[in-house]
Amino acid sequence: MFKVTWRNLVARKIRLALSGFAIVLGVAFVAGSFIFTDALGGAFDGIVSGTTADVEILPEGAGQVDTFGTDARTIPASLVAELSQLTEAEMVVGTDQVQGVFVISKEGKLIGGNGPPGLAFNYNEMTAITGERILTLADGELPTTRTEVALDIDTAEKADYDIGDEVTLVTPGDPPTMKAELTGLVRFGSEGGLAGATLTIFDAQVIKDLFFGGKDVYTHVSLTAAEEVSQIQLRDAAQEVVPEGLDVVTGDEFAADQQDAIGEILGFINTFLLVFAAVALVVGTFLIINTFSILVAQRSRELALLRAMGASKKQVNRAVLSEALVVSLVGSTVGLGLGYLLAIGLKALFGVIGLDLGAADMPIQLRTILVSYAVGVIVTLIAAYLPARRASRISPVQAMRDDVALPEASLRWRFIIGAVMVAGGVALMGGGFAGSGGRGLLLIGIGMLAILIGVALMAPVLGRPIIHALGWAYRRLFGTVGNLATMNTLRNPRRTAATSSALMIGLTLVALMSILGQSAKVSTDKAIEESLTAELIVSNATGQFFSTAYGDQIRELDGVASVTTFRQATAKLGESQAYLQAVDPRSLGAALQLPVDSGSLRRFDAQSVLVSSTRAESSSLEVGDSVKLTFPAGPKAFTVAGVYPVGGAIAGDFLLSLEGLERAGIKPEDSLLFISKEPDASEAAVRSQIEDVLVDNPTVTLKNQKEFAEEQRGLINTVLYIIYALLGLAIIIAILGITNTLALSVIERTREVGLLRAVGVSRRQLRTMVRLESIAISVLGAVLGVVMGIAFGIAMQRAIADQGIDVLSIPWLLLGSFVVLAGLVGVLAAVLPARRAARLNVLEAITTE
């Protein structure tokens, strides 16, 4: 039997290549996700270990990465001198590290900044745990004065700066922008990779003057061990000298902690990508089932002959499955290779949004290979099992017959099973909405998948009215050719439905995302319109914080009535992350109208917080309760002064006062400024004054309410586009699936095509026929998908209405254009099969067996 399998594989190269394609793409997505996240992890791990010395000393708890908001605590410089006495230490270096120092290129563009940090510190000659110097001076000289800086090589190149040029910098301090002469270039570690982060080197005293008020302090102190001294011995020795309130950590421990924390964030990215890989695989499974079903159907006579010659059911079954196995192995191998290319593509995609991996390694780990093959083989074997089982049921006597019909389960059973799956999926989704957190999301996801597969099973029945409606239009527009196309679509409802289901799944998700995105945009617009009283807003489009100096300067301008400052940070509430906003309670009212569900704004002060309604519910907080928020500097207790509804202008779990946040040890850096002008001042005049203040800094911009709303919409769009791009792969698989099915159908109907040509159907008419069939399949998938997407979209929006997306908005025009686009996709998918059909030699076609 193996020989038969092998011969079949060789004889049907093209058909199998087509079915293998679905596997290739699915596996490629899985492999690509892993390779990319490994590359990401590798890059960050390299940076961490490349910057960590044998022992690191920091303010207690400052090593945590999973909070943001800059820690304001420092270490007195005198500690360095004390530590230098230790015989175990070879070198002791104090570092002042500042985040939020960005380089502006020669053309006035921000370098990096859209996610990766802008780091600044003083030069040191420290050796990292990797054995490499953390920094080396590659070219020029080190900065020595207040108007001199050095940059890392990559940043200087991207910004097009040469030594001697005047560099523009954005800083979180005062002044918020500065110009300095570039005196030298430094290389970071051995490779120079910084994952998109930028590095600015200041003179040790200058950085203290600029960002630490001239105080002789450091943000952390690093030690390298003398010869024959281990990290642990060095740590224990340092521990003796270091006072309370500081952590002394070995380099290995410190790096491992940092890498774990980063790994957690990267794990999220990997999960996010793998969700799309799963979508691609589900779509791919449909295609593999479909392809093998068609292949088995076309070979049913040959299989019956095998049975007649004495092959057992088991052998026939095994023959089909071993074909699938070979195809899956080849497909997985190619998929793995393509996954590598896809990872490069993902790198470019993430590079666009600012996560620049530079020359990072793209490792293909053993785990990636194993997962890729496992996924490819298992999915294919599952997909081929049903057709194989059906093939084995062919009775030997059918070999003698002209037309062999495969035994098929009735559509009624399919429909019933589909309906049960939909019902189960709805129940799961309901349970998911009632639950919370990751488990709730998982239930919603599984529920959606169950509904999608259920609808796919019911699609042969559900799709009939859609096909009939299209058929009516086809007959009106294309006459007999239209009729033929419609009839071809209807002749094998399972095949049509399975093929369009792939597109349906992709479009369901696209439609769902577009509805959520649109609802988010409209909700944001509404929140801004309803609650914002300030006329002008200063914000940073990249989400970075900016210097408090801007607020101070704008407050002094003529015609400005008030400036309300917002800051952001995160803290821990118990085990969970809490997202904080902070504002001056006295000027809150000047910026926006914040409605309060319970409690009062009047009790909001430095000792109290306002809580969002969702957080109040999930953490069971009421007015008057005490809530303990943990910051890097330690825990801080606040009284709950009031509860505000989610969905207004304030996103976040807690609203603190500026004073409260500063007392918690977070360095003052602003995220938003709301500006109200004097009633009689002209807006244009106020605007131009503010713009003068913000000059030189392309990241911080002035907007009116409308522009601010647009900026918010832009942020939502960015997220949407990334998701669309990732879902695009599922759509590509779906297009290939349509091409595949049509190509196989054309092969199957060679004789019919010959007959049609013989009785006078022209090549053009034949192409039109195939094209119309393709369009019908795609539009069917699109219509089902958009309908499902709308259903899911409404359900999801209702479920998360209390998390800020409180307005449902369905982008009908966009959804309609998806259907039209699907029609075009159909045309595209039909190009090759139509050409093939049209090129068939009439005589050969009618005389084929």
Added chain:
Amino acid sequence: MFRSAAKPIPSKPIPSKPIPSGSYTATAPGGGVAARVFEVLKVYGEGDASVAALDGVSIDFAADAFTAVMGPSGSGKSTLMHCMAALDTVSSGQVFIGGVELAGLGDKQLTKLRRDKIGFVFQAYNLVPTLTAQENIELPLSIAGRKVDRQWFDTVIDTVGLRDRLGHRPNQLSGGQQQRVACARALVARPEVVFADEPTGNLDSAASAEVLAFLRSSVDDHRQTVIMVTHDPVAASYTDRVVFLADGKVVDELRNPTADDVLEEMKVLSARSVAGTAAGH
């Protein structure tokens, strides 16, 4: 009924006149010629491996007549029909359908010719499975965008006796009914010529008789030209004339044949063919 005797075709070299009506060729009885092949050569393969399927065939097919083309397997009868029906091209020589020469026509014109001037009845797989009997019958007209002549349609339907089957799909029809639908399709567009390729090859004798009687009556009652390739002497007995091919050449013909005449001639031909094969070795 007058029946002409079998007369051997002279084996003289064929003159190179254009469109001759000379006595060297198998000439149609009566006046009009619906289809004509002249010195047709059809060679498969190249060089030493080349085989002439048609080796200088010239035949006139009379209008309003029912002609059968017969011959042993490999005689070239199917190739001849394919070349005449614009399904295949000739290597050299001329083919005329209703006064139009096929040589030099492109795919578009050939398609149009098949659609408008030729009707087909194949041995099997005649019908588009997704269309009803009526839609199949109207197919050549509807793809041409021509209007169906209702009266003619009714006449054809009644002649083939399919009125109560018009809404059925091919798989709901018996083999004989399917062939009658195919015949109706071939006739409804009033083509210049109907080509029937073993139309009864897959049918039992009763169903065969129905189909052949129908083709006969379309010639007698509706002045249709029918050219049929067959190996069945009984089928051939329904025709006005049988042209015999062997080894790619016209070797004989019978007028108003009976099944016995045809059977006798076939025996002679296959004997000759076996002898020829033996002599060749």
